[in-house]
Amino acid sequence: MGEITENKVENRVRIEMDAKSRNESFARLAVAAFVSELDPLVSDVIDIKTAVSEAVTNAIIHGYEDSPGTVYIDLKLTDGVITVTIKDDGVGIDDISRAMEPLYTSKPEEERSGMGFTVMEAFMDSIIVRSEKGRGTEVIMTKKLSDV
Amino acid sequence: MISFGRDGRSLIARIEGEIDHHTADEFKTSIEKEYGRINAKNIIFDFTGVTFMDSSGIGMLIGRYKKAVEYGGSVYAFGVSKEVFRIFEMSGLHKIIKISDEEPADNLKKGGRVKWVK
Ligand SMILES: Nc1ncnc2c1ncn2[C@@H]1O[C@H](COP(=O)(O)OP(=O)(O)OP(=O)(O)O)[C@@H](O)[C@H]1O
Numbered sequence: 001m002g003e004i005t006e007n008k009v010e011n012r013v014r015i016e017m018d019a020k021s022r023n024e025s026f027a028r029l030a031v032a033a034f035v036s037e038l039d040p041l042v043s044d045v046i047d048i049k050t051a052v053s054e055a056v057t058n059a060i061i062h063g064y065e066d067s068p069g070t071v072y073i074d075l076k077l078t079d080g081v082i083t084v085t086i087k088d089d090g091v092g093i094d095d096i097s098r099a100m101e102p103l104y105t106s107k108p109e110e111e112r113s114g115m116g117f118t119v120m121e122a123f124m125d126s127i128i129v130r131s132e133k134g135r136g137t138e139v140i141m142t143k144k145l146s147d148v
Numbered sequence: 149m150i151s152f153g154r155d156g157r158s159l160i161a162r163i164e165g166e167i168d169h170h171t172a173d174e175f176k177t178s179i180e181k182e183y184g185r186i187n188a189k190n191i192i193f194d195f196t197g198v199t200f201m202d203s204s205g206i207g208m209l210i211g212r213y214k215k216a217v218e219y220g221g222s223v224y225a226f227g228v229s230k231e232v233f234r235i236f237e238m239s240g241l242h243k244i245i246k247i248s249d250e251e252p253a254d255n256l257k258k259g260g261r262v263k264w265v266k
């Protein structure tokens with residue numbers, strides 16, 4: 001009766017990692033472990049791992065352009081919804097809507113396909129990208145975990 | 149992890165584990181080396197042991213496709229899981245890479261011809 005449960009944060013984990021490619025697999029494992037308490041569908045876990053992999057990789061190769069930096073991962077679980085925030089203090093994005101177009105890449109010479117944002121959009125329920133040139137980028141994604 | 153086999157001028161590349169930005173760079177380098185070393189034309193990917201792939205895998209595969217086409221060859225893949233196939237579809241990879249459900253290496257050993265589907 002009158003109890004406020006809405007928007008209650010049930011769990012939260014924050015990770016700071018060096019912007020190194022070998023940490024990409026750690027980020028995926030961490031998010032999989034984080035949602036495991038909800039006993040989620042395997043397919044939901046794969047979707048979330050893939051989206052996290054895309055955002056963390058972008059922070060490393062585009063945000064910091066393979067030079068030293070820190071990637072910030074914030075994981076939140078509220079009412080069966082996971083919110084993942086991946087942030088870098090890197091170069092930022094000039095034109096966010098162009099960056100999010102399928103097949104757009106600023107690094108075609110490095111065998112990038114420009115599909116990262118498209119994968120994030122397809123695998124998560126929502127995505128917000130905030131960026132400022134020279135200051136960094138923040139990608140906020142949510143997904144409701146299916147009831148098993 | 150990656151290991152190689154060959155069948156005539158087809159390079160068979162067996163990938164095990166996860167394909168992400170970190171590993172895709174390593175796979176690219178070793179495939180390029182082996183492709184040149186055996187003077188290959190086609191590339192056959194064994195995806196049976198692939199547990200994860202993100203868009204870095206798309207870039208790596210398109211790169212190998214371009215290379216094979218340059219040398220008059222094609223790229224094939226078998227053992228592609230449902231999850232990885234979703235990434236193939238999203239990027240159109242399934243239109244340029246021939247995907248089979250069969251084990252071509254075994255098939256070739258038996259002297260049979262590989263039937264590629266999809
Ligand atoms: N964290 C970031 N900092 C700076 N620029 C970024 C960042 N994330 C994405 N971008 C820009 O957005 C573009 C599109 O990103 P997306 O992930 O869709 O494709 P990609 O990384 O280029 O290729 P792929 O992900 O297929 O390997 C990038 O090429 C880059 O220019």
Ligand SMILES: [Mg+2]
Pocket residue numbers: 054057058115116117203
């Ligand atoms: Mg990307």
